[in-house]
Amino acid sequence: MTEPAEQLASTASAPPADAVIDTETPAISRVYDYLLGGKHHYDVDRIACNAMIQAVPETPLLALANRAFVRRAVQYLVGEAGIRQFIDIGSGLPATGNVHEVAEQLNPNVRVVYVDKDPIVLAYGRALLSKSDNTTVITADLRDPDAIFEQPEVHRLIDTSEPFAILLGGVMMHLEPHEDPVGVAARLRAQLPSGGYLMHCGCSDPGDDPRAPELNAIFEQFHMGSRTFPTYPEQLRYFEGLDLVEPGFVPANTWRAGLDFPDPDNPAHAMLAGGIGRKP
Ligand SMILES: C[S@@+](CC[C@H](N)C(=O)[O-])C[C@H]1O[C@@H](n2cnc3c(N)ncnc32)[C@H](O)[C@@H]1O
Incomplete structure (x- = not known):
């Protein structure tokens, strides 16, 4: 079922009135927001999160580690690698340290295109970004990567003949095996x-922690992906070449x-992996 957001302003921060929200299925964007301590979530999202937290109390720590990695990656890319253009796919709801905010601290001329398949991200993103000409948000799907590059907003802000960075923070894990994440x-x-x-x-399966398949099963139960904890070697293939x-x-x-970094020695951190590759 979908409903106009204005009838659902049950959370501390109501979405724009024209946003339409599915209230019966947990949304990855809102689940992640809840785990990060945000305000844009509904009962259905909280039920999914609480199932995860009951099984693995470190689940919010993994979300924080994911977000912190994205921030450090952007700092590296702008500060050390000199990147000035970003396409952030599966960007999520605005949260602490949005990509353009982290990047602008190092270079005010950085351009960012936020991409998410969930229209609620567009609804909130518009309000957040309305003051910036260098940043935009579009609704598009990672499962059709070529279509993302045909979007007018990508043409407007990203010069693809010049180095740019594609950010995939916590999104590849939501592709199904038959959707061919390696091919994407x-x-x-x-x-x-x-x-x-x-x-x-x-999320990643380190191979020696039964909590990874356990969390994977909860993601699947709540329709948020059936292979959310690939192994490290499986994911290394995303960086081939x-x-x-x-x-x-x-x-x-x-x-x-x-x-x-919070609780750096917690062994649960092995269930959240990250890396950056440069095209030669
Ligand atoms: C866990 S959040 C990650 C947010 C942010 N990238 C980060 O790392 O902090 C994953 C986001 O990916 C989005 N997403 C999931 N599948 C997607 C797809 N096929 N195409 C585009 N976005 C997708 C979800 O809507 C959600 O907002």
């Missing part, structure tokens, strides 16, 4: 010019982490 990553890499970057992070930036594709909390 290959099609994205094909769009990059020499010197362009692909960043990917998400790219040079992995040091320290490689690793537990995300160990990727250039600062001293302020």
Whole structure:
């Protein structure tokens, strides 16, 4: 069932009145928002989250680690790699340290296209970004990567002949095996010019932690993906042909982490991996 958002303003922060929201199925965007301590979620999302937290109390820590990795990746890409253009696919609802905010601290001229399949992201994103000409948000689907590059807003903000970065934060894990995540990553890499970057992070099965398949089963139960915890080697294939930036594709909390990272020694961190590859 879908309903106009204005009838559902049950949360502290109501979405724009023209947004239409499915209230019967958990939405990945809202589930992640809840885990991060945000305000844009409904009962159906909280039920899914609480099932995950009951099974694995560290679930919110994994969400925080994912978000923190994205922030550090953007800092690296702007600060060290000199990247000025980003396409953030599966960008999610606005949260602490949005990509353009992190990037603009290092270079005010950075351009960002946010892409998400969930229209609620567009609804909230419009309000957040209305003051910036360098940043936009569009509704499009990772499962059709070539179509993303045909969008007028991508043409307007991204010069694909110049190095740019594709960000895949916590989104590849929501592709089904039959949707060919390895092939999707290959099609994205094909769009990059020499010197362009692909960043990917998400839930991972380290192979020795039964909590990974357990959480995977809960994601599946709530229709948020059936293979949300691929192994590390499976995900390394997303970077084929790219040079992995040091320290490689690793537990995300160990990727250039600062001293302020929460609970850094928690073994659950092995269930969240991240890395960045550069096209030679
Ligand atoms: C876990 S959130 C990650 C948000 C942000 N990238 C981060 O890492 O902090 C995943 C987002 O991917 C979006 N998503 C899932 N499948 C997608 C698809 N096939 N195409 C585009 N977006 C998708 C969801 O709507 C959700 O907003």
